[in-house]
Amino acid sequence: MATSNWTTLHPSTFILLGIPGLEAAHVWISIPFCFIYILSLLGNGLLLAVIKTEPSLHEPMYLFFSMLALADLVISTTTLPKTLCIFWFRDQAIHTSACLAQIFLIHSLTTMESGFMLAMAFDRYVAICNPLRHSAILTNRVVAKIGLGVVMRGAVLLGPHPFLLKQLPYCRTHVISHTYCEFMALVKLACADTTVMRAYSLLVAFLTAGLDFILVVLSYILILRAVFSLPSKDARHKSLSTCGSHICVMLVFYTPAFFSFLSHRFGHVAPHIHILIANMYVLFPPMLNPIIYGVRTPRIRQRVLHVLGIKPS
Template sequence: MLAQNRTSLNPTTFLLLGIPGLETAHVWISIPFFLVYLLALMGNFVLIFIIKMDSSLHEPMYLFLCMLSVNDLMLSTTALPKILSLFWFNDREISFKACLTQLFFIHSLSTMESGFLLAMAFDRYVAICNPLRHSTILTHGVIMALSLAIVLRGIILLFPHPFLLMRLPYCKTNVIAHTYCEFMALIKLACANTKIHRFYGLILAFLTGGLDFILIICSYILILHAVFHLPSKKAKLKTLSTCGSHVWVMLVLYIPAFFSFITHRFGHNIALHIHIFIANVYLLIPPMMNPIIYGVKTENIWGKFLKVFTNTYV
């Protein structure tokens, strides 16, 4: 039976419950989790290698994609090793400081993920709506400045999270009903008024993922407007195909992210194991799917992949 701490105001350790109600199936659940993590590692390493080694891919779209892959590797590695350790060895214990560190990296890297998708949408907007100025607008200096801004936004906005949680008293229990440390999961354990903390989390969600999503939608409305004014059907299809990969990646990220966000705050009648499973999908699937989607749907990357690993073009 899991130990609970109902007296300590500052627990030194927490116990991760895993997926509530499915504890007996943890070993079986770990198999797809491990395979997805392995695919994410392999896919993103290959993508980074191909883009780094081929100078013809040192263009804004592929440079942002390379940074997205680095971010995906860090995001999945922040959570998955501990989750697998929990599933395989029943290693539930995590220190308070390690929990806050994991929480910070998961949330800040998720914010950066959204930022890189916004940067890629901006690149597609400039390439399609203002192609003659694409190379002068998105210079290497601008790309580095945008990337630095995305990283700093993720660090600065999420930096207060651990310190806000550190100051809260935890006297309900030290058991976290989750597979990893997550802001809302810890807030629920506090025995203090957390309205300000919840409001801060809500504002952050809007200023990062929410605002990014709105700007991405706006960019694609402008892109579609430009595409439908092209003279030929062939030109329209060719232009739209260059955006196809990005749209799929965006859907893979934002659909589970918004579902997880909404169910955490408003889906009180939804079973807890569904909450937790969707939260894991949000961390697992995008890092795995991003290199697959871009590798298959982007002709340049697919061609370079075949050249590197088979020495032939198909």
């Protein structure tokens, strides 16, 4: 009897509905989703290949690019294939272990992405505010330590999430109104007091993405102050152009991320709107990051054109 009760309250599978209210349009929605996923794979794969094979790009800024590109590849592959299976084949069942693994990967990798963006902001701060010491401060050893620290922070702080969720009883329903498994989506299905878990999740979010965002804004305030104090107009333009790609990428990442996070916990947004925004959060940054860097970073752009056999105009 106890075993039966445990099985009922701790299901072996969950059901992902996709986008409730838009079921009839799932096939049509899958077309841009699939196109974006293919662009993400090609763009980030090409960016990684170019940085790996070109020794002149083995500098802190480009190494942080490659870390971000790798995280983008993993997070899009963690979510999009299952989403497309829901849209195309109505394959809505997901094993509990796979669901918990998806939650860990999504949240830990987005935390890592936030950390890599902070590292890139620090790199630009040193390059513009203290250029003579840039190579001495950000050596390859230091870059590797920063990268490892960002990865460990994401893994350690988000590691408890799947274990905490696995212990919760789910007596309300096993159906998740989403295209992928999400921490708060499962918490809302539990029939137990989740106050501590919610508080822990909020604390982790503040200590990672929230704190990163504050430090990124602070670093760019210092950067802009240093840029506008430069005597040469060309120097100011070059410095602003270098920072432009980073600012674009951060806006693409943080805007849907904060909207999704806040609406899930405090807002009353229509379910299909929330789910579409949550998908933008994992769809658009992996697609747009390599495009933004490829277009706005001359050395990457020239190398990509060379690899593709296109002569720059």
